[in-house]
Amino acid sequence: MKPVERYEAVIGLEVHAQLSTQTKLFCGCATQFGAKPNSNTCPVCLGLPGALPVLNRQAVEFAMRAAMATHCSFVTPKAAPHKSLFARKNYFYPDLPKGYQISQFDQPLAVNGSIAVQFDEATRKIGITRIHMEEDAGKLLHDSLGQDADKSLIDFNRSGVPLIEIVSEPELRTPEEAAAYCRKWRQLVRYLQICDGNLEQGSMRCDANVSVRPRGEKKLYTKTEIKNLNSFRHIQKALAYEIDRQITCYEQGEAVVQETRLWDADQEVTRPMRSKEEAHDYRYFAEPDLLDLQLTSEWIAAVKQVIPELPDDKLERFRQEYALSTYDALFLTQDQQCADYFEAAAAALSADKGEKERFKEIANWMMGDFTKALKDYAGSFATTKVTPKHLASLVELIATEAISGKIAKSVFAEMFQSGQTPEKIVTAKGLQQLSDEKQLRQIVEKVIDAHPKEVQQFQEGRDKLFGFFVGQVMRASQGQANPRLVNELLRAVLSK
Amino acid sequence: MDKARPSIKDLHARLSQGETKSVDLTQQSLDHAKNSDSLGTLFLSLREGRAMAAAEAADQRAKQGKRLGPLDGIPIAIKDNIVMKDEVATCGSQFLRDYVSPYDSHVVGKLKEAGAVIIGKTNLDEFAMGSSNEHSAYGVVRNPWDRDRVPGGSSGASAVCVAAGIAPLSLGSETGGSVRQPASFCGVVGVKPTYGRVSRYGLVAFASSLDQIGPFSWWVEDAALLLQVIAGRDERDSTSAAQAVDDYPQTIQKPIDGLRVGLVRDFTATDLDAAAEKNFSTAVEAIRGLGAKTVEVSLPHLKYAVGCYYVINSAEASANLARFDGVRYTSRSKDHGNLKDLFVNSRTQGFGVEVKRRIMLGTYVLSAGYYDAYYGKACKIRHLIREDFIKAFAKCDVILTPTSPCEAFPLGAKLENPLQMYLSDVFTASINLAGLPAVSVPSGFSEQGLPFGLQIIAPDFAEGRALGVAHHYQQSTDWKDMRP
Known part of the structure; x- marks a missing residue:
């Protein structure tokens, strides 16, 4: 010892x-x-x-x-x-x-x-x-x-x-x-x-x-x-x-x-x-x-009347009510503004199935890109241009596959600077996710046609090339293709 | 009857009718003050110009029929430990030689509102610590009845101002008899109000739990008028009482027959000079003659009062005077190499002997290891003394004692024996410990022609009752028109 x-x-x-x-x-x-x-x-x-x-x-x-x-x-x-x-x-x-x-x-x-x-x-x-x-x-x-x-x-x-x-x-x-x-x-x-x-x-x-x-x-x-x-x-x-x-x-x-x-x-x-x-x-x-x-x-x-809900009680409630991990709940209850922001955003979500996942999504945004941006610009949850409602909308857009998670990052950056709603930004910049199967199938087929050598290699067993095809499709769709659909379509086409 | 001393009521009437002007009264007071060297150092500052300006304003109001009340235009002297905006407040100490207060005390504010003309600040024992007014850094004050004797203290000069006729009214302050004892020695009326009756805001603290400001006057009725003006709740003094203020001038007119007067069994003859005892008995007889009944009351803890009083007042004083450290205010020793020397040398040079004695005593009784034996015990005894009085007042309406166990003593007689000096507070200090109101009213003279005082003690906030007894008694005496 x-x-x-x-x-x-x-x-x-x-x-x-x-x-x-x-x-x-x-x-x-x-x-x-x-x-x-x-x-x-x-x-x-x-x-x-x-x-x-x-x-x-x-x-x-x-x-x-x-x-x-x-x-x-x-x-x-x-x-x-x-x-x-x-x-x-x-x-x-x-x-x-x-x-x-x-x-x-x-x-x-x-x-x-x-x-x-x-x-x-x-x-x-x-x-x-x-x-x-x-x-x-x-x-x-x-x-x-x-x-x-x-x-x-x-x-x-x-x-x-x-x-x-x-x-x-x-x-x-x-x-x-x-x-x-x-x-x-x-x-x-x-x-x-x-x-x-x-x-x-x-x-x-x-x-x-x-x-x-x-x-x-x-x-x-x-x-x-x-x-x-x-x-x-x-x-x-x-x-x-x-x-x-x-x-x-x-x-x-x-x-x-x-x-x-x-x-x-x-x-x-x-x-x-x-x-x-x-x-x-x-x-x-x-x-x-x-x-x-x-x-x-x-x-x-x-x-006693003016004592607000205290951090320990709030932490426990966040864990229960929003099904969050202790780690997430600790972050969100670190101060009153942060907790209030989260709760306002959570309240702005539409009450569908899958709400719990979206609570977690809000928490993830707050802990990730949002906190980083606040740090970079010395802002706070109390003063930011991004309203809780806007953040909830952003999470909804991702959940309904209106935009991809990747696009969402750039939408958030824009929201943070301008205070615009995510819908407006998406519309103005034409960032909606491409989920139309017919359109996507055309792009997929074009990519397959353009790369016969790679198709052959893939079919001979080079599985790693699947990522290459996904990348090509995303590129051809300027990043707007719905990744889930792209995966499905590529698998279907390539396994023929 | 033409009274030897005009009452405030008389002056008020003359001022209202334009027979007298405030500027004349004020000028007389100022002239008299300036020609009173034979009485020692009475004033530490005279407000010649400002007092005359205030008097002129009072005369203007009188002309327009807009007098503010009975004190409007009346000259008054205030003790120099009561602060007044833009005036020096030395407290009789070298430490505050040039200290000018940036604010008015509560009582000064009240006097200004009432239109009273403050003629100057009177001498006192340094920081009000003393019973003879010999502990001022600015010289002694002499008793107008015998100039080789002390006027009492610590509000000696305020008492002399009234006794000598310089001003019809003055304010002093009490911690353990500092109004009543000089009132007794100088043959005037002195009032110690209930603790909390008069705001202490702007009274330079000696012992905060004991201090009260109180009036001096020739006539009891005048003290009642002055108390009426200064009494009442002040938000700036947390210890000032919310209790409504009596109408003193009216209350004191109430006849006193049937009043139960308590005489304290526990005083023994050894507490008193023979002459003082005789004087007291005669005064009690006179009060009986006015229709009061006497009952015997017991105050078993009274014998501890003086010791208890000196422990408590010294303890509080040691903290209250800590702010005079050489960093701020007038007195800073030039002789300092470091911070500790600055504190020690400034205080050693700036304070007089009596103040230093109290600070030493107070520091000692609060020290680790001694607190319980001295300060802690004194606080307990203080509580018992108050309980004694509360029990006694279940049997009587007022309690009578002599104000002082002796008449005014010769200058210097007790300077070398502080304990002797302290013991002369035996009848007064217990009242401050108990927080009660008491009045000292002249009760005649010794064979050498020195005044005695009768003390009338009342329950909390019954100043009116004590003043009433004093008033009826004063009106019945032969010496009310005798002047020094």
Whole structure:
């Protein structure tokens, strides 16, 4: 057994998701990304003397959606049912205008949930320890200041933007699984329309707690916390590096030190943060400027109403209702737009026999040429010129043999560019499939007549030449001949 | 009868009838303020030009018969921890020496709407931490009845403004008696409203769960008028109450005979100076004489109030004052090599001794390993104290105590002994812990001619009842027309 195989990793993640509310968590300032520095600020989010926070109801509802979608409970052990508390987390940093962050501590919004993560063909339930709400800090700008390079600037636009922190149980075992868990959350927050899930802009961020232990051991070994993971790739790479590092420590008889480490994306290593930066006693206490957050059953019921069908349920339904494979259903339910597009196209099909095959055809188009075209032109299922109805028509044209599959590819390309219906394109360009037996027989006979040498060879046993004849017929019909009929006719004629 | 001090009602009538002009009242106030050096540093900023402009506008309205209400054109002073747009708000601290607020506090907004003329910002103990007004970075304030004594604190200068007749009204703020105690020391009326009755929006926070803004006046009726203007729900303060506001000026006229007055069994004579005790007994007799009945009530957890109060106020203050870190605001130490030094040196140089003491205390009681023993326990005791009061109010309508265990003490007397200073909050701090309303009304003088105050405590949102008792009592006293 290689050393690596003698150990297993224990990984827990803290995912921070920026809630996509119009306004900040405790004031009416806009949350929009990319505004002029310090333009979206007011006395409250600047923490000016005398200003007071007022809780944004929509932010609470967004957080409730995340909790409800992951089967969390609103009953926290230390608090009264459906009650949670805001707390002050005290620390000094220039981007933190009040000298404390309003967060939740021992009485978070929701606890004890779970999320199903599909990974390596299997589905695993990962426990959610807690989901709590908090405000974001401002942003320090150190660089690109030329002669003022010794100065730092602060942009408070982000100060007070609502976040949820989602803490998982230490139940993830591999870097790949951890990345899959984060992808699952991104999918979920997008379905729930509570966060844009954009890691690059920082609207989703992730910290990882990781330790390793000899396989088979139950107790937890010393963990490290890795910060600054801002892409799925980095999450995976940083964890792989850190797991490897910890295993090497144990193999060399050294101890793993409990510490916070920073992922250096350039060097692709984790490094310890200076101990000063992490030696914090946050001195949490209940935020006296806010009332306890009491959720009522009516409120919970109302929020439940707006939770859409979630990806796991949708996946199962797609498998049943459209007789799709898990693979196809996973693709189609990857996000709401894609799933909606599929369902709209499926609904536009005429309800004949063979519907099931055509569902699969729609899926195939969406996974194949369509996705490729969207990628090439940076489009999406929500904005494409190809309406679901047009795609359904295209599939119908193939199914009724009005056009061949090969022709369909060029018809689709045209649809994608122009937004025309497939019927119009087919008519305008005369691309209808030639299925008239009489006409086809004439072409077939012409081809046979023109190639007596090949006919002789075929009849002497060179079966491979059949393809040659098909090719010649297709060419003679400018690709429009119905391949099925061409096959039948050729066989009949050649076997005479 | 020609009262020694005109009431707001009198001034209102004179202004309405054109007998007096707001510009004259305002000019008098400003002149008096500028010639009050013997009272120490009363004002941290005077709004000479702007106040006169506001007064002229009030006079215009009076001319056109469009006065906004009883406070229109009336000069008022406000404590410097209450922010006002485009005005400096130092909070008595070096840290905010040049800090100009970009917005109005809720109460300032209300005063502007009512047409009141804000003449300036009054001195206070730094960030409202203190019981003597000796902890201001800008100098002490002196008691008008004896200039070698303190006016009380932390709203000392606001109390002195009214006592000395500079302005008929002023606003202070309370965390543990900072309106009532200086009212008592200076012989004026001071009101601590129910927690949540007056919005804290724009009051620079000391201890958020205890802070309330409250009026000072010579006459109880005037405090009722002022409270009427500033009380009520404000969406910007989550802790402000939705409860409808009483008509205080009307409520206080209700006779008090038959009222059940609670006297606290648990205060012992050792809590009180002999003179203060005698004064209190006399005041209770007077209230009985007005038709009230006395009943004994028990507040068994009261003895923990001062300790509990200092743990909680320090804890909250340590967080509330964390924003003064040298990164923003006036005070930044020039002496810093790194970020930590910037924080530490700016705070070391920018804060005064009392503020630093509270921050240290508060940081300590919230620290890992100490939280449960101090802050956690104090929160529990606070709950018990409130329960005591709720039980007591099942037996009575108001509770009476002395406002302070002693009369105004000499300047410097307790500076070296902060614990002694803290203990003078014994009767007031428990009220803030319980969130209740209370009024301090002048109850006569000591042999040295120093005022005492009687504290009238009421259940939640019964400010009107406490003010009513104070009003009837004040009208019955001989000293209501005595001025320093």
